[in-house]
Amino acid sequence: MIHIYLKNIKKYFGGNEILKDITFDVQIGEKVGIIGRNGTGKTTLFKLINQVEKHDGGDISIKKDTRIGYLDQIPIFSDDYLVIDVLNTAFEEEFRILGKMRQLEVLMADSSTATLDGIMKKYSILQQEFLCLGGYEIDEKLSRICNGLKISEELKSRHFSSLSGGEKTTILLGKILLKSCDLLLLDEPSNHLDMESIEWLEKFITDYEGTVIVISHDRYFLDKTVNKIIEIEDGVCEVYLGNYSYYVEEKNRRLIEMLEDYKNQQKKIKSMEEAAKRFKDWGNRGDNPKFHRKAASILKKIEKLEKIKKPILDRRKIQVEFTSKELSGKDVVKIHQISKAFNNTTILSKIDLHIYKNDKVSILGKNGAGKSTLFKLITGEYLPDEGKILIGNSTKVGYLQQNITFNDLEMSVLEAFRSNLSVNEGEARSILAQFLFYDEDVFKKVGTLSGGEKSRLRLCQLMHQDVNTLILDEPTNHLDIESREMLEDALKDFDGTVIFVSHDRYFINMLAEKVFEIKDSKITEYVGNYDYYKEKQTQTLDLISHNQSNYIKKTVEIKEKHSSRQGKDKPKSIKIDVNAIEDKIEALEKQITLIDEDMLNNASNYAALESLQITKDKLQQELDILLEKWMNYNH
Template identity: 45%
Template sequence: MTICSVNNVTKSFGGNIIFENISLEIKNGERVGLVGRNGSGKTTIFQLLTGMESLDAGAIHMKKGTRIGHVAQIPKFDEGMTVYDVLSSAFKAEKELEREMRTLEKNMAEEQETFALQKLMERYGVIQEKFAFLGGYEIEANMMKVANGLQVTELFPRSFLELSGGEQTKVSLAYMLLQKPDLLLLDEPTNHLDLFAVEWLEQFLKEYNGTIMVISHDRYFLDEVVTKIFDLEDGEIHVYHTNYSRFVEEKEERLLHEFQAYQEQQKKIKKMKEAIKRLREWANQANPPNEGLHKRARSMERALERIEKLKKPILERKQMGLQFEGQERSGKDVVVMKEVSKGFADHPLFNEANLHVRFQERAAIVGRNGTGKTTLLKLLLEEIKPDAGEIRIGSSVKIGYLSQHAYGNMKSNVLEAFRECVAVTEGEARHILAKFLFYGPAVFKKVTQLSGGEKMRLRLAQLMYQDINFLILDEPTNHLDIESREVLEEALEQYNGTILAVSHDRYFLNKLFEKTYWIDDRKLFEFVGNYAWARQKWEEKLEKQVIKQQRQGRKSMETAPVKKKEARKIEEIETELMHVEEDIYTLECKMEEVVGVEMLEQLYEEKTKKELLRADLYNELENIVE
């Protein structure tokens, strides 16, 4: 069943046509990836689907009653609402039903008249069924599942309005997922997530019961999540019923086929034009002129006009001209960290960390958000000092740093910002900037007006033309579209210097890096291999730790009879709790069926006693565990 259809839609801004007469169809339960270059109109399509932008022409039909979820901007919440309050507010419908159930339970216990009681019970049954269908009994479990997955549980007590932009975006994403909309529109959902949250989100979306449409430049994410691709290019949409990797192959095949068809048509048109020309020449050479040949020429001309001309497909598009300048080589040891510790206030980040990067090595740093990855880079850049330990930069090392946030003088325009870093003439600067897709008047655009992708391209242009032999990169693929990421990867592959990078782009990490540093539990672990290899070894390491803890646990149980006794008691309480829960459920079912007031009061009283017993058992369990 179709949940959304877009028919012959046209949209333009300021006289520039973004797309014209595009059509697409989204079926219920599909997981669709919307891909295309930055500026191609992907976000505009989302805005049209949600009604944030109006159509110039065409129509959008949405299935009646469809609930759409889209984090286009940070939602507004009341002042003073904590993150926990925000996430809880995603269950408004469930909580309203729960309040009505409690009211009905109270009224049923007090009602004496049989007919009125029957009506109350019927209403209670309907509300309870709806409450269960919406997942009302799993509200807390569902909230914790999403909050843990997106790593926002630590933010629970904090005011939503006091969070950073990235934190607010993560919480807003969690809020939207908990609402379970019928159509989920996700625009770059992985931007503020670390590797582990991204992998959790992938699994969550694969199991999602609704329909999903996602804009993303994360190739692994698209491969894992989507089963259909909408490719938006040159104002047109092409549909591919596959994941991202297969789409790339199918698109190349389609373009080659279209180019062959275009060439065949051009040959046919050329032959027809030559035939028309010859017919006219022959007709004019005759004495008197041959009207029959002129007639044939005119007929062929009309046939030529009726031919629907094929568009010439673009096989190679303009890309960034990314190539690092030659540079003086550094010494063998580029950077060495020995027993380095660093923290802020009462929050230690890592203790006694060791790191050794050699000439021409490609090393990556990974870890959860907040574990100190960017702090580690700042230590190497000598922007901050370690609390303990030693950091040594090797001989002849010239560092180039690509930050995910800082872009130098934000008051300058693109041309000025480039020339502040690279000593070239204005003409040379404009020629270089054109390689980074800054054409004509675009070089006079203020840095403050640039998009995230444009800022990243400008910073890359500045780095390319400096004498650098050690690149330190902090999330270098952020804001870049897929084509630009591929150009960057190719340039870094050819670079003959040393690279140290922080990234959550798994494709980038696996393709370029042969050494991975993993930050966890305030320690820095080294793995010789790319991210996929490091991840495998990390999981093996965790499994070994679990087995070791289990063995130690069994040993301590054997040598400590008191603890063994406590373990038996915990098992007994858990078993009793299970039986009590079953009794409460049985009593609730009987309350729905019973008619007599006396019997209902008796069941309600029994249910209350069981609930008190359940509370006592939980308290007893907590006391033993503590």
């Protein structure tokens, strides 16, 4: 059944036609991805569906009584609103009904038998509404969503107005997911989330019973969540019945087919035009109107042909090419036993790290794990509390920060670009055009630039600096898919070292040759891309689960053996206690020996070692208590 249907939608802003002819439908329960270059009208389309703005032509049909969850912009709440208050606005209807139920409960306690039946009927109706809305599951929903999005108890108790823009967006995403909606419109929902939360959101969307339409530049996310892609390009849309990977293959196939059809039609038109020209020429020579009529007939057929548009294979794209004039030495970055803490909170503890020439390295970790701290230690912005950082000979670093700032916000794009480079205006404008700054764009003040424009300008500056090592903190932020692909290709071809932090798993897969994960103030190396890292993580979890199962099994076997011995020997009660203690001591010692063996076998696997150490500590504590009991009895 169709949930939403858009037909021939048009939308103008001033004299510009943003959407020319948008036609598509979405079925109930479908998971749909909207993609397109920045500025093509994706967010505008969401506003039209949610009736925040009006369309200038066409029709939008939405299934009656559809409850829509949509985040347009960050709303303003009163200053005393806590984060938990904002989240609870998702349950306004439930709380309204609950309030009425509480009032009726008071009346029921004081009412006579004559009026009780009427009150109970009203209460029953409200209770049914409350049940249908999931009112009895509010606490469970709140806990599930907050855990998934890492909204801690401490964060819930903070004032909403004190949060950063990213934190506010995460809270409002949580609010939308808490609401009982039939249709979710999610605009870049994975922004500001760490990978663990993104993976949780992917599962949430996949399991969601309602319809979900999502705007995203996260290709990995789109692969995991959607079963239909709608691409907006030049004001029209094209529908692909699959995930992002299917879209890439199918679009390429369609373009090749369209180009072939276009060539064949052009060949046919040329042949018809030549035939018409010949008939016209014959008619002129012999003054024969029959040939003129034939020529006119052919030209009319050409005019009536439905012309196939020539597919645009080479659109305006960012043209990125990083070059390193001077090569670095073999050792680019060497870190030995460094630690760093802020306000008595340890961020990094005695970590070792070695990065070599031409390495392409991804740094992974949860938000707050210490990724940006590590970058600032490498660039010298921070000093370590202990340990050493050695930067190799001839290493020249170019650093792209996550939050891009400019010293003078009144400078133009052109002035900012030329501030550190010796290039004339003509050459500078030519270079900026490669990063989509055309004509009057170069005179925009940097303080007015969007996030994507700031990223493009900083990348343009980096490209023309004499560097052989790039340190990039979230380089794909604010870039559309096409720009991300251009950046990937440029970095793969870069004859230097790349160290980067990114939540874009597709980007990591395409570029990374090594992954370093920061977790619990430590760092672990994986020689491979993101998929390799995830495979090793799965193996680690399986190993931990297997080890725990083995310990439980061996403990049960030892207990059964001891129980059997008790049944045969039947010693005195005091002797039974001693035997039991000795058997437990023996069992615990065997389990600890097994753990020690596993720790040796997994010496390079930090996650497994951590889990094994926790288990060993618990068993050792239990063993110490039993040994003390045994010694007290024997003395």
